[in-house]
Amino acid sequence: MKRLKITNDHGWTPRTLRKQERKIKDASLRVRVTAVRLVMEGHLGKDVAKMVNLCRQSVALYVARFNEGGLDHLLDRRLPPGRVPFLTEEQQQEIRQLVLTTTPVDAGWGIASSWNTRILQSYIQHTYGVSMSREGIRKLLHRLRLS
Structure with a gap:
């Protein structure tokens, strides 16, 4: 299996990511940042997945999103718009x-x-x-x- 790499850190270090983790209230978003930080610190993707209780594909996806667009792209949640209400x-x-x-x-x-x-x-x-x-x-x- 190929080792996950942070190819573009967008100016973030493990230390600054840890500080950012503490600021994030949403637990699922905090896990994303934690996963990226652990990969940045040199841990294997499968080990990170066990540590933060995710599947390794999710860890790989989060690393790819971070590499693509930094922390903003990692924390971006695209939720479906939902059903149109019956009443305006x-x-x-x-x-x-x-x-x-x-x-x-x-x-x-x-x-x-x-x-x-x-x-x-x-x-x-x-x-x-x-x-x-x-x-x-x-x-x-x-x-x-x-x-």
Whole structure:
């Protein structure tokens, strides 16, 4: 197996990388920097993988990313954009205001004194033409910091 090498240190030394590790709060990103630092110190890729509890391919990938673009490229996380929300940001804020300032009786939605997912489900369907599950509405309320 070929030994991993840091071909371009981008001005980083093991000492400066260790200081950077201490500043990083995200554990998975800190492990990346640790892996690169250990390779820079001369450890074998498979040994580094055991030390930081990764597979050796991940260590090789992190070293390659560091060699390519330095620490910024190593710490860059490209997450998928995720699903498009059922309701726009404006509609979500309207729901938030509705729940905070009115009751279902005030809005003409039954005789209940407080909003629940069942009532909100029918309100959202009628007002916005969007069909959401009650669990989806519960999660929406949670994201809006409502209980």
